[in-house]
Amino acid sequence: MNKPLKQHLIDPEICIRCYTCEMTCPVEAITHDDNNVVVDAEKCDFCMDCIPVCPTGSIDEWRVVETPYSLDEQFGWQELPAQAEIGSSSGVEALDDAMEALLAEAHKGAGGKSKAPATATKPTVNLYNLGKPATAKVTGNFRLTSGESGSDVRHIILDFGAQPMPVLEGQSIGIIPPGTDAEGKPHLPRLYSVSSPRDGERPNFNNLSLTVKREVQGLCSNYVCDLKIGDEVKVTGPFGATFLMPEDSAARMLMICTGTGSAPFRAFTMRRQRAQAGGSGDMIMFFGARTPDSLPYFGPLNKVPERLLKKHLVFSRIPGVDKEYVQDRMMVEQEAVANLLADPQTHIYICGLRGMEQGVELAFKNIAESTGLAWEATRDAMRDEGRYHVETY
Secondary structure (H helix, E strand, O other): OOOEEEEEOOOOOOOOOHHHHHHHOOOOOOOEOOOOOOEEEOOOOOOOOOOOOOOOOOOOEEEEEEEOOHHHHOOOOOOOOOOOOOOOHHHHHHHHHHHHHHHHOOOOOOOOOOOOOOOOOOOOOEEEEEOEEEEEEEEOOOOOOOOOHHHEEEEEEEEEEOOOOOOOOOEEEEEOOOOEEEOOOOOOOEEEEEEOOOOOOOOOOOOEEEEEEEEEEEEEEHHHOOOOOEEEEEEEEEEEEOOOOOOOOOEEEEEEEHHHHHHHHHHHHHHHHHOOOOOOOEEEEEEOOOHHHHHHOHHHHHHHHOOOOEEEEEOOOOOOOOOOOOOHHHHHHHHHHHHHHHHEEEEEEEEOHHHHHHHHHHHHHHHHHOOOOOOHHHHHHHHHHOOOOEEEE
16 A cells, blocks of 8 residues: 655645746746646655745645645646545654644745635636637726836736626736747746726726836836737736635725735725725725835825725835834834724735735734734634735735
C-alpha cells in the first residue's frame, strides 16, 4: 500500500491568476495552462516560498492522498475536490504534524485563507481564459491625476458588446498585452481590479472600468494607459471569489487603501449608492496618497455624501506638513475603529501595496488591545466568518 502523502494544491475558484506564486517558486513546481495555475507534486519540496506572496490565500490548500493528483487532473478542475478517506490514520497524523510546523512558519506575514461574506452574491469565475479570451472595446481613457503629481493614473472604460461579462464588485479581470516575451511566449495577463459596480460603469450597459497606474517599466500598464478610443483588448476573467461585498444593507464596511487599491472600493461605494437600500450600515474609508493631486478620484470622492461614506483622505508628501499615513489616521480615529472591531456587522477590506500591511496591522493591534480585544484572535475569527479581507501586491 502506498504511504499517504500531503499534496500542495491551489484552489481554482479563489485563485485570481496573478501568477505571482509561479514566478516565486524556486524549484519551478508551479505551472499553468490556459485554465488553471497548479502545483506539480513531483517537483514541490514544500519550501513554502509561495504562501506569503499569494494575495487571496488560494495557494494555501492541501490534501492527504494515496496517489497525487496529476497536472492534467488539476488543469481540468473548476473547484477543489473534497478530502478523500485515507486508510492509514497513523501515517496521516505523522504527516499532518510535520506539515503544521512548516505551515505555522509560512503563515507569518501571509494574509491567510480568505472567505467570502456569508451574504455575498455567488461570483462567476474564469469565464474567459488564456485560450479563449474576451475582446473588449475601449470607450473611455481619462487621466485621474495631474501632470505635476508625477503619477499617471487612468480611468479606463471597456465595453464587451454582446459578450457576457458578469463581474461583481471586488473581482478582477486580466488584460493580455500584445506581443511575446524574450522567450517568444505570449505575455501573461496583468490583473486589474474592477472599479465599477456590477451593473456597469454606465448603468445597465455591458461595460466596466479599471483604475490603472502607469509604471515606468510596466509592459501592460503602459499598454493600457496608451489605449485609444475604439482600440480592442484581450481580456481574461473575471477572477476572485472572496474579496466581495456583503449583500446586507446593515453591514458596516471599513475600507483601507492606497493608490489604485481604491478601485474595488469605488465599486463598493457606487453599488451602495445606486442600491439606495436605506439600511443602517455605514462605510468608512482610509485612503492614502502622496498628495491630493496624486489621489485617484479625489474630486468625485469629495462629492460622495458623508451619510454614505465617511472619508479619511491621508497625505504623506504635502510641503510643510508632517507626513501622515493611513495607520496614523486610524490611530487618530481609534474610537471609531474600535467601535467597528467590536461590531459583528463589520467587514474589513485592505487593498493596495504590500508595504502598507505591517503598519495597518500594528494599528489594528494597538486599537484592539486598548479595548481588551486580542487582535490576532479577533482578526482570525473575522476571517473565518468572511469579514476580514486582504488583497495586497
